[in-house]
Amino acid sequence: MAAITSDRDSIRIRVPHWSSPRHPIYSLETRRRIQNRVIGLLQLGCMPAIFAATMLALAGIVGTMLVTQMMYSSSWYDYQYVIPVILGWAAGTMALIQLGAGAMANILVIAQAAPIISGEVELQSWGLLRTTTLSLREIFFAKYAAILTQFRTPLFALMLLRVISTLTIILLVGYSIIQDMFYYQTWAEWLRQVARFRWLPVFVAAVPWLVFYAGQPVIQLLLNTALGMAASAYARTRGQAVAAGLVLRLGVWVTTGLLNGSAIFVLNYLSSQWRYPSYVGMGLPYLPEWLDLWSTWLTVAFYGASVLAAQMGMILVALGLSLRRARTLVG
Amino acid sequence: MSDQTVPPTPAAAPVATQRRARRWSRVRWRRMVQIGCLPLTTIMAAGLVVSFSLLSYGAPPSWIGDPRSYIIAGRLGVSAAILFALQLVYHWINGLLAANAGAQAARGQGRSLRSRLRIVRRRFLVPVLATVLLRLGVVLVIVLVMLYAYTRVFGAPIDLSFPDWIERNRDEVLFAGAMLAVVIPYWLINPFLRVRFSTALGALAGTWSPRSDERTSLALSARLGVGLVGVLALLWGGAILFLIMLSVSNPASRYTYSPYRSYQPLSAAQLSLAALVIVAVLLAGQVMLTAMFTRLAQQRLGRPRATQRKRLAALVESGESEKPAVPDETDLTA
Numbered sequence: 001m002a003a004i005t006s007d008r009d010s011i012r013i014r015v016p017h018w019s020s021p022r023h024p025i026y027s028l029e030t031r032r033r034i035q036n037r038v039i040g041l042l043q044l045g046c047m048p049a050i051f052a053a054t055m056l057a058l059a060g061i062v063g064t065m066l067v068t069q070m071m072y073s074s075s076w077y078d079y080q081y082v083i084p085v086i087l088g089w090a091a092g093t094m095a096l097i098q099l100g101a102g103a104m105a106n107i108l109v110i111a112q113a114a115p116i117i118s119g120e121v122e123l124q125s126w127g128l129l130r131t132t133t134l135s136l137r138e139i140f141f142a143k144y145a146a147i148l149t150q151f152r153t154p155l156f157a158l159m160l161l162r163v164i165s166t167l168t169i170i171l172l173v174g175y176s177i178i179q180d181m182f183y184y185q186t187w188a189e190w191l192r193q194v195a196r197f198r199w200l201p202v203f204v205a206a207v208p209w210l211v212f213y214a215g216q217p218v219i220q221l222l223l224n225t226a227l228g229m230a231a232s233a234y235a236r237t238r239g240q241a242v243a244a245g246l247v248l249r250l251g252v253w254v255t256t257g258l259l260n261g262s263a264i265f266v267l268n269y270l271s272s273q274w275r276y277p278s279y280v281g282m283g284l285p286y287l288p289e290w291l292d293l294w295s296t297w298l299t300v301a302f303y304g305a306s307v308l309a310a311q312m313g314m315i316l317v318a319l320g321l322s323l324r325r326a327r328t329l330v331g
Numbered sequence: 332m333s334d335q336t337v338p339p340t341p342a343a344a345p346v347a348t349q350r351r352a353r354r355w356s357r358v359r360w361r362r363m364v365q366i367g368c369l370p371l372t373t374i375m376a377a378g379l380v381v382s383f384s385l386l387s388y389g390a391p392p393s394w395i396g397d398p399r400s401y402i403i404a405g406r407l408g409v410s411a412a413i414l415f416a417l418q419l420v421y422h423w424i425n426g427l428l429a430a431n432a433g434a435q436a437a438r439g440q441g442r443s444l445r446s447r448l449r450i451v452r453r454r455f456l457v458p459v460l461a462t463v464l465l466r467l468g469v470v471l472v473i474v475l476v477m478l479y480a481y482t483r484v485f486g487a488p489i490d491l492s493f494p495d496w497i498e499r500n501r502d503e504v505l506f507a508g509a510m511l512a513v514v515i516p517y518w519l520i521n522p523f524l525r526v527r528f529s530t531a532l533g534a535l536a537g538t539w540s541p542r543s544d545e546r547t548s549l550a551l552s553a554r555l556g557v558g559l560v561g562v563l564a565l566l567w568g569g570a571i572l573f574l575i576m577l578s579v580s581n582p583a584s585r586y587t588y589s590p591y592r593s594y595q596p597l598s599a600a601q602l603s604l605a606a607l608v609i610v611a612v613l614l615a616g617q618v619m620l621t622a623m624f625t626r627l628a629q630q631r632l633g634r635p636r637a638t639q640r641k642r643l644a645a646l647v648e649s650g651e652s653e654k655p656a657v658p659d660e661t662d663l664t665a
Contacts, residue, residue, distance in 0.1 A: 040544075044544055044545065044547075044548040045548065047548065047552040048548060048551035048552045048555055051552055051555035051556050051558075051559050052551075052555050054559055055555055055558045055559040055562055058559070058562045058563070058566060059558075059562050062562065062565060062566055080573070080577055083569065083570050083573050083574075086566065086570075087566075087570060090566060153548075153552075157552070164559075164563065167567065168566075168567075171567065171570050171571070171574070174574055175570075175574060178574065178577055178578060
């Protein structure tokens with residue numbers, strides 16, 4: 001580990017040696033211009049495209065809804081309904097933009113990562129690289145870090161979009177709380193609800209899911225780069241590596257989708273057996289309310305944490321396999 | 332073998348000639364835009380307005396009681412919508428192009444940045460005037476609406492089917508009209524301010540990269556990002572404000588189910604005042620931020636880049652000699 005002095009001398013950020021600009025492999029890979037012009041343009045245009053799509057969509061939603069409401073509303077009373085509708089549309093549209101932009105970024109990351117080792121093998125420079133004093137681990141992780149660095153701009157845009165959509169959803173929740181709680185309950189009733197801590201299990205479950213949601217762009221970048229490097233290590237040419245990387249990503253996507261669907265189904269089934277034993281014919285009494293609440297939300301929290309851990313595990317496995325394969329490569 | 336003269340290929344032409352040819356082409360293109368922008372905009376806007384008006388409101392349906400009001404109101408509405416949409420497109424594209432031009436101007440060591448930005452702004456004068464022309468068209472349509480609705484200049488007043496509250500609260504409408512008289516001048520000069528702001532913003536964003544294509548990407552991102560911040564300010568600001576108002580008082584408790592005695596937390600006068608404050612804040616922000624961004628861009632260009640500093644530090648640490656600095660590009664005609 002090396003200490004890199006940042007622009008201000010007072011701030012010192014410790015980064016691994018292989019991800020510092022002084023490392024020759026990292027420096028070469030980060031400065032290397034993208035060979036494919038289309039990929040280069042897509043990479044550069046990613047952030048403006050995300051911002052433009054979000055801005056135009058939100059402006060369109062706000063403008064259309066407000067104009068429609070102004071034409072047909074008779075009083076201010078109606079606006080309390082239109083604002084949650086606008087917020088809901090905005091959140092949904094941003095989710096769609098995230099999906100599209102995320103998919104495009106995934107493909108770009110794999111297209112960028114896949115040729116990074118296979119290209120060296122194809123050009124027969126991998127062997128030369130291995131004769132230097134740099135260790136395999138350093139070479140491998142310097143390349144990995146360089147790809148991550150090249151995608152920091154799209155990553156920033158995707159993270160920003162996550163933050164914006166999260167805040168919009170929080171506002172939407174605020175509106176539903178105000179309509180359900182303030183208007184239909186007295187202050188005393190509302191305070192009693194707070195004092196009973198019924199919100200605590202929901203809060204506990206929300207934390208891992210919030211981390212999961214907010215961290216997805218970073219985790220997806222790490223995962224896709226690792227998958228791209230795995231494809232790169234196992235393929236002999238750049239073309240093969242790109243194709244293998246994209247197929248691998250698609251395979252992982254389909255598999256995780258199926259696994260998640262199955263896990264949700266099984267958990268739902270087990271939960272219903274546990275929570276409603278009389279209903280399913282077991283003849284047992286229903287659970288106490290607190291146990292029902294905590295067991296449900298803790299399951300949700302555990303599931304969120306498990307998915308997060310599985311994604312981390314996949315990254316480590318892909319990196320470990322790639323490193324192991326790279327050790328045996330000749331070229 | 333015959334002694335044939337091989338025509339020079341573009342690849343074989345000297346680099347300076349190629350560059351001159353490219354430059355000539357760019358200059359010619361810019362001149363064409365400057366010459367053709369205003370006439371083209373006028374013809375396009377007039378063509379769209381006339382064709383859509385005739386297509387949409389050519390003949391009134393049989394169930395319309397007052398065909399004259401129907402046709403005039405419809406055509407005025409269509410005209411206003413087309414002109415508004417066109418000016419919006421022009422305004423948006425001008426901002427993006429100005430940001431890109433500002434980013435490309437952010438070269439050298441910052442001493443000539445203000446002159447470069449002035450040249451960029453001068454180049455955008457005609458497209459900006461086209462935007463102002465379209466906005467004047469919108470204002471003209473609004474004036475026509477008022478004349479048709481409230482005076483006998485063009486015959487009997489027509490029924491525009493305004494919302495009930497406008498008919499009910501004429502005094503407040505007049506007050507809102509006075510507020511519009513203040514807001515519209517700002518709206519008309521806004522394209523000039525937007526180009527100034529966008530060039531400065533683009534220049535500041537462009538200081539983060541020495542490469543031309545990256546500067547374009549950064550400038551567009553910055554310009555679109557600021558637009559996004561504006562939309563989010565409207566969305567979140569409005570939502571939070573309304574949430575606070577709804578928390579303080581439940582409108583359902585005051586709702587009378589009568590459209591003539593509806594609950595209004597703010598009067599038209601208060602709303603107009605709020606609009607004026609918003610315009611003042613926007614105006615001050617555009618002017619002050621432009622100056623700030625230009626100054627920041629100059630300062631950033633004046634300093635050696637962070638990557639250069641790191642490289643120099645690495646060279647000094649490794650004991651190698653220092654490489655020559657990047658020459659300053661002060662030639663404005665380059």
